Amino acid sequence: MELTPEELAFIHDSGTIDFITRARSALFDYVRQSKEVVVGLILSGRYVLGYIKQENFHHLEEALGTAFVSSVPLVLGLLDRPSLEAAGISQVHSQPYLNLKGRGVLIGILDTGIDYTQDVFRYEDGSSKIQYIYDQTAEGPPPEGFLLGREYSKADIDAALAAQDPYTVVPQRDEDGHGTFLASMAAGRETPDFAGAAPDSEIVAVKLRKARPFYRQRFCVPEDQEHAYESSAVMLGVEYILRKARDLDRPVVICIALGSNSGSHDGRSVFEEYLSGISIQRGVCLCAAAGNEAEARHHTGGVLEPGEKPGKVDLKVGEDAGDVYIAVWNTVADRISVSVRSPSGELVGRVPAKPGIGPAADVKLVLEAARVQVEYHFPVEGSGGQLTIIRILGATPGVWTIQLHGDILLNGSYQVWLPMTGFVSPSVEFLAATPDYTVTCPASALGIICCGAYDSANKSLYAKGSRGPAWDGRILPDMVAPGVGVRGIYPQGPGLMSGTSAAAAVLAGTCALLLQWGVREGNDPSMGTYQIRAYLIRGCLRRADMEYPNNQWGYGAIQLMQTFHLMREL
Numbered sequence: 001m002e003l004t005p006e007e008l009a010f011i012h013d014s015g016t017i018d019f020i021t022r023a024r025s026a027l028f029d030y031v032r033q034s035k036e037v038v039v040g041l042i043l044s045g046r047y048v049l050g051y052i053k054q055e056n057f058h059h060l061e062e063a064l065g066t067a068f069v070s071s072v073p074l075v076l077g078l079l080d081r082p083s084l085e086a087a088g089i090s091q092v093h094s095q096p097y098l099n100l101k102g103r104g105v106l107i108g109i110l111d112t113g114i115d116y117t118q119d120v121f122r123y124e125d126g127s128s129k130i131q132y133i134y135d136q137t138a139e140g141p142p143p144e145g146f147l148l149g150r151e152y153s154k155a156d157i158d159a160a161l162a163a164q165d166p167y168t169v170v171p172q173r174d175e176d177g178h179g180t181f182l183a184s185m186a187a188g189r190e191t192p193d194f195a196g197a198a199p200d201s202e203i204v205a206v207k208l209r210k211a212r213p214f215y216r217q218r219f220c221v222p223e224d225q226e227h228a229y230e231s232s233a234v235m236l237g238v239e240y241i242l243r244k245a246r247d248l249d250r251p252v253v254i255c256i257a258l259g260s261n262s263g264s265h266d267g268r269s270v271f272e273e274y275l276s277g278i279s280i281q282r283g284v285c286l287c288a289a290a291g292n293e294a295e296a297r298h299h300t301g302g303v304l305e306p307g308e309k310p311g312k313v314d315l316k317v318g319e320d321a322g323d324v325y326i327a328v329w330n331t332v333a334d335r336i337s338v339s340v341r342s343p344s345g346e347l348v349g350r351v352p353a354k355p356g357i358g359p360a361a362d363v364k365l366v367l368e369a370a371r372v373q374v375e376y377h378f379p380v381e382g383s384g385g386q387l388t389i390i391r392i393l394g395a396t397p398g399v400w401t402i403q404l405h406g407d408i409l410l411n412g413s414y415q416v417w418l419p420m421t422g423f424v425s426p427s428v429e430f431l432a433a434t435p436d437y438t439v440t441c442p443a444s445a446l447g448i449i450c451c452g453a454y455d456s457a458n459k460s461l462y463a464k465g466s467r468g469p470a471w472d473g474r475i476l477p478d479m480v481a482p483g484v485g486v487r488g489i490y491p492q493g494p495g496l497m498s499g500t501s502a503a504a505a506v507l508a509g510t511c512a513l514l515l516q517w518g519v520r521e522g523n524d525p526s527m528g529t530y531q532i533r534a535y536l537i538r539g540c541l542r543r544a545d546m547e548y549p550n551n552q553w554g555y556g557a558i559q560l561m562q563t564f565h566l567m568r569e570l
Contacts, residue, residue, distance in 0.1 A: 075219045092560050197510055541558075
């Protein structure tokens with residue numbers, strides 16, 4: 001759609017924020033009547049990327065109603081900081097009749113950027129194996145059909161590599177190194193001492209824009225957390241990668257190694273629904289890291305019984321914890337209200353559960369230098385459930401108690417999450433924490449391949465790796481890949497990484513090999529995420545003393561060579 005210069009200026013204004021919602025008449029009526037919103041893009045024909053001044057943000061809740069919660073972008077963070085042989089990838093590389101190395105397949109990396117000067121991203125003649133870089137942080141001109149950021153083509157990158165100072169031609173850098181490392185593991189060119197999982201595949205890299213201060217404040221993101229990104233930026237990045245894959249007529253694997261604890265963990269948010277729709281496309285495979293939250297003590301849950309005492313959630317807070325964000329979710333059949341007791345015993349009494357614009361309660365404590373805010377949102381679009389947000393601003397040390405009161409109880413189950421590691425002080429944890437239900441969003445989306453991690457050296461599970469199930473009962477992760485001490489390339493040189501991000505990159509390269517075999521070589525032309533997931537599940541290594549699937553290992557550890565052996569036997 002064509003935007004006027006005034007609308008473009010509105011979008012680029014520092015006081016403007018974005019939101020994503022399903023396309024519906026109520027939104028467009030609001031746009032026509034209020035003139036407060038500019039519609040920027042329509043993603044996948046169903047999802048509106050809109051822009052609004054942050055001082056008018058509260059008007060969205062009134063205009064969108066039950067769609068409001070899903071329309072607020074989540075704030076996501078990075079999921080971490082002899083693997084190919086264990087996964088059966090090296091064997092597939094060298095098998096003469098297969099000889100699969102990802103030729104003709106794209107791998108899309110949405111992360112901190114990419115150090116395009118590294119040798120593993122260059123062919124023997126010095127040219128780049130990176131087809132495009134979309135830098136959302138740079139000044140334009142933006143890619144065709146997009147409103148923000150700057151695009152660099154392979155021709156631009158090759159020109160930069162030929163220049164004495166590459167960064168005068170293509171100034172995009174990866175200041176962190178996380179994106180560079182993942183790209184090298186998934187698609188790094190084969191050299192005498194290194195090879196990515198799909199060394200002949202090519203890359204489309206997206207450097208994600210950092211989250212706006214408005215959303216950082218809303219989700220109580222600590223000031224020293226540098227790597228916070230909005231789900232809307234991820235969705236734009238996915239849309240960009242898909243368009244480039246279509247332009248180049250290539251199958252593509254998209255690797256998402258970011259996550260958030262702020263969603264409903266049931267696959268029904270706008271963000272997750274968008275990715276689920278992508279996952280059914282031919283020639284497209286989506287995989288995501290499960291997260292590293294099993295040992296973080298950031299989840300708890302329980303069941304409220306009618307007529308019983310209120311449920312109790314105890315939260316331990318250490319010194320200098322700052323602001324704390326707590327999300328309580330319950331099912332469509334129930335309605336709950338909350339009260340909050342501070343470490344000194346001061347009580348914020350039961351706050352009636354009434355949805356509305358802004359906090360239902362905003363209380364400055366008398367005996368402590370803390371403030372308590374309570375928000376209710378129900379019914380939440382998608383699940384119909386209830387979200388209760390509690391913010392403790394300037395939380396004082398000690399044990400805080402949240403009491404859950406059953407106003408209406410039929411099911412009674414509830415789940416409570418703190419933000420994921422790095423987005424809340426390490427001194428904050430639930431006293432009765434559980435490692436279950438810790439798979440982060442968007443890995444909880446329906447259709448996407450959710451990847452956990454294990455140690456290929458000793459065949460043990462990566463202890464920090466997030467565990468299922470999803471809140472709707474689905475077993476997660478789908479499978480595990482090598483994710484402990486995995487070798488890759490940082491901007492400063494070779495190094496190691498452990499976590500589900502590393503495992504997801506190994507999985508992404510594995511999926512690229514299957515797309516080469518299936519789509520490029522015509523063995524399964526309709527192949528996409530669902531087919532790849534099925535092929536990999538069949539080939540997973542499973543222990544005789546364990547029942548599968550389970551919420552730690554999924555269906556087992558990926559073993560690509562075994563996948564092909566089982567195909568031969570069918």
